[in-house]
Amino acid sequence: MNASTKSRRYVRPLDIAHGQVDLSHGSGGRAMAQLIGELFLPEFDNPFLREGNDGARLPAVPGRMVMASDAHVVSPLFFPGGDIGCLAVHGTVNDLAVMGAQPHWLSASFILEEGLPLAQLQQIARSMGRAAREAGVAIVTGDTKVVERGKGDGVFIATTGVGFLPEGVEITGDRARPGDRILVSGPLGDHGMAIMAQRESLGFASEIQSDTAALHGLVATLLQSGVDIRVLRDPTRGGLATTLNEIAGQSGVGMMLQESAIPVRPAVAGACEFLGLDPLYVANEGKLVAIVAPEDADRALAVLRAHPLGCEAAIIGLVQADPHQFVQMTTRLGGRRIVDWLSGEQLPRIC
């Protein structure tokens, strides 16, 4: 992979400060090798990647593995609280984490748009590398393609992750039972509104930061506490409403939420109000939904709150028997409504 840069012939180093992605960076030729060697490798460096083969040779592991994949498109590429790079790591790490798995390896594929400044790409790669190190995962293989100007949004990143499932952990979407309690690890809608506030230039909402974060640590403490966890999910695209409807469908149950118990930051609520959106449908990138046995609810809440990523956790409702599998909510006013699947495409693309 880095052979060309070590060749004895003089090769002018990549001009990261002023250069831009061009079609040759996806051609499979020397320019691509140089991009990988000088821009990506230093940020992701690990023994598997350093071998420079087409694929990564990984050690055998005992027990079951979990694999998850996530594609990331976001505009703007950089937003308060993060960027597409760390998002691409957290997204896949979280998909593994909510299965109860310990994430280990990632692959990363980049689709770059001609004209993307190399400095921006480096910033993104750096952020990915940092997020991977913090999450204890290695980016072991990847790919790069370049599309013509106008055919991409700067950069798209697809990541696939592999993790190990500890003995005895069974966390799947079909295990919610009537009576179970529903918890969230913190305020909802931060990520989606951080992006939307940027895009719509909402001055008053500029303080909103994306919540993008790796959740496997939070999940691990919950697992260690011995709480009877039925289901875990990260409510990303489509927000809490979509996630709960998915679980209700998988488990064949209904739910009843308390609107007044659902944490939403005032700035997020205000920005949603302004844009005519419902925070329950806005994306999160660092929040956990946990459904736990009723007798363990208070303990689960205490465990979540003791962790930095869960200090604003709350119990927001309960699972109930319902042949129609409706997710319902008692509104702040005291009336009732359905919290339905998102229909149509009211939200611009945000994750």
Next chain:
Amino acid sequence: MKYVDEFRDATLAQNLARAIAAEVKPDCEYHFMEFCGGHTHAISRYGVTDLLPPNVHLIHGPGCPVCVLPVGRLDMAIKLALAHEVTLCTYADTLRVPASGGMSLMKARARGADIRMVYSAADALSLAQQQPEKQVVFFAIGFETTTPPTAVVIRQAAALGLPNFSVLCCHVLTPPAMRRILEAPPDALALDGLIGPAHVSTIIGSRPYEFIAEAYRKPVVIAGFEPLDVMQAILMLVRQCREGRAEVENEFTRAVTREGNRKAQHLMDEVFELRDEFEWRGLGTIPHSALKIRARYEQFDAERRFTLAFQPVADHRSCDCGAILRGVKHPRECVLFANVCTPESPMGACMVSSEGACAAHYTYGRFRDMEKPA
């Protein structure tokens, strides 16, 4: 956003609920229509009906701009985009409304039509400035709330002498639609009062509703779009009924006066004039119920520039949108509701717009149909 929360406070809501319960006569049935889709949405979104006594019934009105747009008008917009190859700028709500021949603006877009979603008339105007080589048409729909901004862009286009900008004007007026509703025979629609529009009234004021109290002897209370506004308005309507009054009252005094916004009215008057008649979806053809662009701005009138003619189109046979828009049926009474017709595959406009009665009932309230069958 403390301001907003004040209008959604649970304690205030409970107090209002108690006041309404104390005010209604137990042996009376009360039927109030909320004219506006904005109210319909708020009522469903906050479950307001759960806080009302069982003998207070809310009827959804026709005040949803997309819902009252006849199919023929959508066809005109689609024709502009496909046959005349203009850049058509439209509010997002219109995109998925079914038009004739299984088409919609969304499907036209998939076939290559240049259709852009805009948040305001001003967005359409700036697009026309950015691409002078292409004709840009703004698909202008809505009641009196969205009309002044359309007037503004037409005036600006005239001042700039923009040759590539025009407007497909489908703006409609609230009072004639209310009159049409009130003309319905009482056995078709029992009506004891109206919750009047919020945003529309900020423009036209409360005076244009006075005929309702005078000629039809029905109380009107103009209300804001927050759920507590609606509850307060219901309380005021119940009081009027109890005291035998029929007056236009204003709950939304923080934004509405009797005279309305004079400046906006003058602006509208300068750019638009009354159409002799206009076909509404569900309400039929109503004289003097819509606006067209005045002759002095005719070069910005897409109907003239592209010589478009309106062709009436019949609705789907089983679709009850018409009856729902007139208030004589509830969404659950449509045979297509929630089986053939859902927000994902809407048969009628009422299932598309978030202000549509069918969409609001489907999205927020359909669990009630399971609890107590209609």
